[in-house]
Amino acid sequence: MCGIVGILGKAPVAEQLVDSxxxxxxRGYDSAGVATLEGDHLERRRAEGKLKNLEKRLDAEPxxxxxxxxxxxxxxxxxxxENNAHPHATDRVAVVHNGIIENFRELREALEKKGTVFKTETDTEIVLHLVDSFLQKGIKPVEAVRAALSELRGAFALGFIFAGDDDLMIGARNGPPLAIGHGDGEMYLGSDAIALGPFTDTISYLEDGDWAVLTRKGATIYDKTNAIVHRDAVKHSASTSLVDKANYRHFMAKEIHEQPExxxxxxxxxxxxxxxxVMLPVKLPFDFKDIQRISITACGTASYAGYVAKYWFERLARIPVELDVASEFRYREAPLRKGDLAIFISQSGETADTLAALRYAKAEGVHTLSVVNVPTSTIARESETVLQTLAGPEIGVASTKAFTCQLMVLASLAVAAGKARGELSDEDETKLVHGLVEIPRLMAAALTLEPQIEKLARDISKSKDVLYLGRGTSYPLALEGALKLKEISYIHAEGYAAGELKHGPIALIDETMPVVVIAPYDRVFEKTVSNMQEVAARGGNIILMTDAKGAAEATVDSLVTIVLPDMASAFTPMVYAVPVQLLAYHTAVVMGTDVDQPRNLAKSVTVE
Known part of the structure; x- marks a missing residue:
């Protein structure tokens, strides 16, 4: 997801813009740029690649x-x-844009018929020339933007500045997040509070359809009907904290190690x-006894957290659970029973498909509950109930600590559901809570295995394909492990339910194929050992992640056995996620990839 920053300042702002x-x-990016007002005219500096390239350009041309x-x-x-990099500008206006303009082709054709010459391949340039076409007619900037917004269709966040008007900036939001920062004689615009952290801790969040006119005295906010509205200015603690790598080489490594905390x-x-x-921090607006079915919807890693939760809700609370990736659910028109529960999981709380799924579920009359890391996000604001994860800012694109915090919230909710429905006794609840309380300590113990995993990663890095296997709650973790390896090392990997091995994937196994088997000693361990024997018989290189008893009971030789601490079987995914993440991380480091910002990926996907 692209990043937007805007400043109406008291001093030169170029350096501040780059720092922000x-x-x-x-969020992930492939080019960057800034534009400022120099007297009455607009000046730009843009560069392909990382921000250091833009900084060099600004050093040479301040x-x-x-x-x-x-x-x-x-x-x-x-x-x-560089030509496609933002800001885009004419002599009258400059614009930055996140998202996608869905009707850009028809707008471009209409503008070209009127003589507009386009210089880039971007949909953003349509916004630029649309606003500029109104300015050329003598329409004032605020009215020009208002008119242009009425013609745009899609998901977008926009920021504008105008030649000849040093005390004006306009922002607009229709989907991707956009926030206003309030200062003393200064005003700011940003994609999120983190961007505005160096300047202010007082933030107003624009809602869908809002657009705002900023001057150094304040902001006037309009809704999608162009009526003036009030959006609360809130204090945001995250905006004041500078996020850095501390002593770690990458943010991902830091975030993996932050998980116990x-x-x-x-x-x-x-x-x-x-x-x-279990004491939920909010009162639920429904009784779990009345819930006949739960629908869980999410994308990517969050969907695998939901998949683990499916096992928990069905086993502990005896509630049937349907799981969907949001990009399919939003168009499937699934029948939902009024009064049932739909759970939506998102780190950012801005994931476009998940948000659309939430809105569909609300329209169907079900209870909506979101598990998000950002309580001021759109998904949080539009949900009936919000259960926040306390992961803190997650900078690495590949989710780690947000995933395990999501699992902790979902596990707690599943226990609460089981208790409310009478499926769990007081004794059962106490036992499960004991298991949850041990998780941070067990995660810290799992982190001590890092040297062994780092050594193993050197072997994995030589592979073209890797298979991950698991049963029960270890199956979604196998899916997550394969995703992590793909995301950051670019090695092809697939996760499978271990019982499905002989239904196709076994054809892939030979002496060059590493097979990561996630198998804590539990009620399905012996079944998993049988699958390991099938792999061994075909020369596959087994990497077994298990506990001491599993290591002792395994009857198959493995290339490496990673022995995790003993724990209650109910919540093993939270602990076993640690070696899975570390294996992907260290493999990527050996491969020399951009671990924190892997190619083609963005932290928060706010468009389809």
Whole structure:
């Protein structure tokens, strides 16, 4: 997802814009640029690649304007070249844009018929020339943007500045997030609070359809009907904290190691340690006894958290669960029973498909509950109930700590559901809570296996394909492990239910194929060992992730056995996620890839 920053400042803003854009690097990008007002005219500096290239350009050709906008671009329309980089500008207006303009072709054809010459391959340039066409007619900037917005269709966030008007900036939101920062004689525009952290901790979030006119005195916000509306200015603690790598080589490594702490913080929000009971931080607007079916919807890693939760809800609460990836659910028109429960999982709370699925579910009359890391996000604001994960800012594109915090929230909710429905006794609940309370400590113990995993990663890095196998809750974790390896090392990997091995994937196995088997010693362990024997018989290189008893009981030689601490079988995915993540991370490091910002990926997908 691209990043937007805008500043109406008291001093030159170019350096501030770049510093702020650095805080948005975690979103993924392939070019960057800034534009400022130099006197009455607009000046731009843009560069392909990383922000260091833009900084070199600014060192050679500085900008001195006190009003400016900046952007990190992730290419959707057009290649990641300097020419396609934002901001786009004419002599009258400059614009930055996140998202996609769906009707750009018809708008472009209409403008070309009127003589407009396009210089880029981007859909953003349509917005630029549409606004410029109104300015050329003598229409004032605010009215020009208002008119242009009425013609745009799609998901977008926009920021504009105008030649000859040093005290004006306009922002608009229709899908991707956009926030206003309030300062003392200065105003700011940004994709999120992190971007505005160096300047202010007072933020107003635009809602879908909002657009805002900013001056140094404040902001006037309009809704999609062009009526003036009030959006609360809230204090945002995350906006004041500078996110850095500390002593780690990559943000992903730091975030993997933060998991015992942040999962512990999340645990403390949902468990009453004194009574050894699950105590949800909010009162649910429904009774789990009345819920006949749960629908869980998410994308990517969050969907695998939902898949694990499916096992928990069905086993602990005896509620049937249907799981969908949001991009399919939103168009499937699934029949939902009024009064049932739909759960939506998203780290950012801005995932476009998940948000669309949420809106569909609300229209069907079901209860909606979101599990998000950003409580001020759109999904959180539009959900009936919000259960926050306390992962803190997650900068690495490949999700790690957000995933395990999601699992902690979902596990707590599943226990609460089981208790409410009478499927779990007080004794059962206490036992399960004990298991949850141990998770942070067990995760810390799992992190001590890093040297062994780092050594193993050197072998994995030589492979072209890797297979991950698991049963029960270890199956979704196998899917997640394969996804992590693909995301950051670019090695092809697939996750399978171990019982499906002989239904096709076994054909792939030979002496060059590493097979990662996630198999804590549980009620299906012996079945998994049988699958391992099938792999061994075909020369596959087995990497077994298990506990001490599993290691002792396994009757198959493995290339490597990673022995995790003993634990209750119910919640093993939270702990076993650690070696799975570390294996992907260290393999990527050996491969020399961009671990925190892997190619073609963005942290938060706010368009289809």
């Amino acid at each position: 854009l650095k805080r948005l690097e975690y 900008l001195k304007g006190h009003t400016g906008i900046g952007h990190t671009r992730w290419a959707t329309h057009g290649k990641p070249t 942040v999962v512990g913080h999340t645990l403390a929000r949902y468990i009453d340690m004194a009574s050894e009971r």
